Amino acid sequence: MRILVVSDAWLPQVNGVVRTMQTVVAELRARGDVVEVVGPDRFPTLPTPGYAEIRLALAPRRRLARIVDEFRPDAVHVATEGPLGWAMRAICRRRGWRFTTSFHTKFPDYLHARTGIPKSWSWALMRRFHAAGSGTLCATPTLAAELRGRGFAHVVPWSRGVDLSRFSPDAAEQGAAEAWESLPRPIFLCAGRVAVEKNLEAFLALDLPGSKVVVGDGPQRAALMRRFPEVHFTGWRENGALARAYARADVFVFPSRTDTFGLVLLEALASGTPVAAYPVTGPLDVIADSPVGALDEDLRAACLRALQAKREECRVHAARFSWSACAQRFRDSLLHCS
Template identity: 60%
Template sequence: MRILVVSDAWFPQVNGVVRTLDTLKTELQAAGHDVVMVTPDRFRSLPCPSYPEIRLAVKPGAKLRRMIEQAQPCAIHIATEGPLGWAARRYCLRRAIPFTTAYHTKFPEYVQARWRVPLALSYAVMRRFHGASSRIMVATQGIEDELTQRGFANIGRWSRGVDTQLFRPRPECRQADGPWGDLPRPIFLYVGRVAVEKNIQAFLDLDLPGSKVVVGDGPQLEDLRRKHPEVRFVGARHGEDLACHYAGADVFVFPSRTDTFGLVLLEALASGLPVAAYAVPGPLDVIGDSPAGVLADDLRQAALRAVTIDPELCRDHALSFSWAASTNQFLDNLRPFEPLVWSA
């Protein structure tokens, strides 16, 4: 089957959406499917205000139409609600072509945190965008419940997986020559975008023993680095380097209250790192009642309690998440609909 995926999030961005879509592409191709990615790097683009690393396609309609018609896909999946997503949605509606969408990001909460736009207005826009979708794919039951309460329908599950070969316990990364060798322990780690919507300030303000470290880039990085000289900020890390940064820490602290899943949670757990987070959708769905983490309204107490968790429990929990299962869920969300037929 030829599947066309439209996404405003793509490399060189580094985030959970990009990693999820890139892995999906790899898994689908390994299963014999043909995947066509329609992403900003194939269009003239401009930097997103306040997020220059995010490129926004400029007037993509005509070129996107040609790309879709040249590909003649069996299914169209629109992954994001940016300029490419809206253009693809418009194209499909005008031609009565069914499509699926995904709710990767809680944009209403992000927009409210950044620009104080009322949630009711942003959710109205999201309902309009996704309302025409044949299936809205969400990662967790918690997010499905939230969207259902806000009037969304036609929701299907598309969970996430983790590369347990890359992200694994690495004793060598805990040695003196590892990434955190000179820091007092325990080491409390945050990995992700350094941005206001991630609520990272809640982590930085915690009174914790040992050391706090931040891996990631984003619009708040330089400001927070100046305000918190006691915290080690190392910028973005990738591949083996990122995996070693996880494995060299003691606790993963996840302060976000707005993530739909939190792929970094699985990466931390697979590395043998216990999780401390708020008891909100995302962490609740990933951790649940597992002993691999502590979820509480008091993030400091959660972090202190997580220090005592056996790393093997964390690793065992992560092994229950696979990308193969995630990809099968994605395909199951496409299969109820007839493949698209294109005229010669």
């Protein structure tokens, strides 16, 4: 099958959407499908306000139409609601093509946190965008229920996976030690984009024993480093360095209330590190009542309880999530909805 994926989130960006689509595309190609990904790297771009590292395609519709004509897809998936997503949506509607979409990010919550724009306005726009597709893929049952409650139709479950060979307890024994590893134990680690929507302050302000470490970068990093000088900020860590950070921490803390899944949860668990989080979309579906972590509206209590989890059980729990199954579900959805 010739599959066209259009996404405003693509390399060289580093985030969960890119990691998901990159891995699924690799799985599909390995099975023999021809997959073309169209991202902002093919167009003139402008920086996203507040996120200079994220570039958005500028007036992409004509050039995108030419790319589509050259590729001749059997199925089209629109992964994001940015300029490329809207342009591909318009092309499909004009030509009478069916297409699927996916819901990765609660932009209404993000925009409200950063600008104060009423959530209802943004949710109405998101609902309109996805209503044009024949199926909206989303990562968890909790998110699916929320979307249906907000008036989204044709919601299709589509879980995630984790690379068990990359993220493993064995990573703790590989590579040199970093400065933060000599800090007092236990080490409470948080990894991801350092931005207001990730709710990092809820973690950084906690009165916890041991030390706090933040792996990642973003627009809020400098301000948070000034406010919390006792916290160790490492900056971005990728590949082996990120895997080592997960494996060498004592608890992974996920303070976000707006993520739709949280790939980092699976990466930490695969590394043998228990999770502490709020009982919200993502953690509710990945952790639930499993003994591999703790969910609590009192995040400090969750952090302390997570210390009691058995690391070997964390690894076993993560192994239930397969990228192979994720890719198959994606392909099946294209066939069913196209």
